[in-house]
Amino acid sequence: MTEHSSQGVGRGRVVRPLVRMTSRRPDEAHRAATPLELLFDLCFVVAVARAGARLVHAVAEGDPAHGIGGYLLVFFALWWAWVNFTWFASAYDCDDVPYRVATLVQMAGVLVLAAGIPEAFDEGDYTVAVVGYLIMRVALTAQWLRASRGETGAARTTALRYAGGLVLVQLGWVVLVLLPDAAWLWGLAPLIIAELAVPAFAEHSRRTPWHPHHISERYGLFTIIMLGESIAATSVAVQAGLDEHALGDLLPIAAGGLVIVFAAFWIYFSVPIHEYLVSSRQAFLWGYAHYVVLGSAAAIGAGLEVAVEQTTHHAHVSATGAAFAVTLPTALFMVSVWAVHARHFKRDIAEHLVLPCGAFLVLLATLAGHWAVPLAGLAAAATVAAGIALGARSRG
Incomplete structure (x- = not known):
């Protein structure tokens, strides 16, 4: 382990020309993304x-x-x-x-x-x-x-x-x-x-000494990057509204998309997942399943852009199809986060049902056509609120 190994993102690091590459300690203190x-x-x-x-x-x-x-x-x-x-x-x-x-x-x-x-x-x-x-x-x-x-x-x-x-x-x-x-x-x-x-x-006979807190932070940062695609899509919605003189039609999509992204962020970062990553089997299954979590997070942004293009009549897809392009990845994100991430910290059946029920409500919003995205945002926000309330009740 080199002398700079415990320094975080915001601090300088002294780079050596060449060192012997050996494994780092999995219990290393203050381990952060570089x-x-x-x-x-x-x-x-x-x-x-x-x-x-x-x-x-x-x-x-x-x-x-x-x-x-x-x-x-x-x-x-x-x-x-x-x-x-x-x-x-x-x-x-x-x-x-x-x-x-x-x-x-x-x-x-x-x-x-x-x-x-x-x-x-x-x-x-x-x-x-x-x-x-x-x-x-x-x-x-x-x-x-x-x-x-x-x-x-x-x-x-x-x-x-x-x-x-x-x-x-x-x-x-x-x-x-x-x-x-x-x-x-x-x-x-x-x-x-x-x-x-x-x-x-x-790693059949010996696991590599990965760091649980570091791994959980790295996955969290990559999740934020995927959700960032949706932030860009909300900006596209506002810009398209100004260019097409359709701000009244596109602002609800931008607002709903922003609420969906914030709810997705809240849902993902509501649990200390590093406490769960205590074995290779648990960590590998958790890490592999993030293909769905991360892929759906990035697809939310693509769906928002489809909704924008449909509203401005630049897409050969129905209003329901465009709505489904947003609600499907949003619901998939919520279910997959529950299944592989948040589920391990739920205390009772009510807490377990919050995310699956929220995903169902998001999918149900598809039927609203042009108003699907803001309604899906409301469903996602209600899911977060229910999770907070039930968590507070359990702790009390």
Whole structure:
């Protein structure tokens, strides 16, 4: 552990040219996200915004199946690359020159992947996206090999298993890109399963020393980034209202969207989840399930933009369809947060029912058409209020 390892985001860090990469203590005090990690996350803002824009275009043009399918696949690549970097950094961040250079390479890979998103959506050509993904994975493999040189025994075996698993799976992606397009139908699911299986295989005999508080903070920060896409969408609604002279029609969408985002923030950060992450099994299931949590959070913003385009008559979708583009990811976010995140801190059946019932009310708002978004916002706000009241009652 280096001398600067416990310093937080707002304090300076002395960077050494080269140190021996060894595991950090999982009980390290004052462990917080680093400025480098925050910079790394900014690259994903660009990539997720690209994916959301293509999703908006597909849904607005009346082709939601194609848009949702492409979004789920592209978001998986982004999410899984972020997950792998985050858990590695929680265990082995030494913040020396080679570590920062390797992180820079991974950031470049994210941007290449983002550049390939339009081709992946519009033409089904994943070549550029896979190249960007490979850049990230090659850099991460080098990090694991470096970690193996600094470890001994079971810890070294774990690091080597990670490196070997990454290499094998990435070879599979290269082969899939070189094969005819029809091969994606058969090769996609096995490769995704293989990606998800690498951590379980690598940490079978010894877990990496990730830091529970650091991991929970990193996931929380990434959730905020995903919700930030919805904040941008509310700004789009106001700007479109000014440009189209339809402010009266779009302000309710902007207000409802803002309330939804704030309610989603409140719901997610209402529990001390780091207290739950006490074993690898619990942490892995929690971390994997965040694919739904984070994906739905980002999709709320895309849905708000679809609602704006439908209101300004720039989308080939009905008012109900546009409303569903907002209410479905909002409800999915609420249910998934309850299932994998907040559920572990609920005390009785009434508290457990708050988020599922709130999600049902949000979906019910779809029937209101043009007024669906503000009504969904009211339902989300009522869900938060009910949770606060029941929590206060339980504590009392």
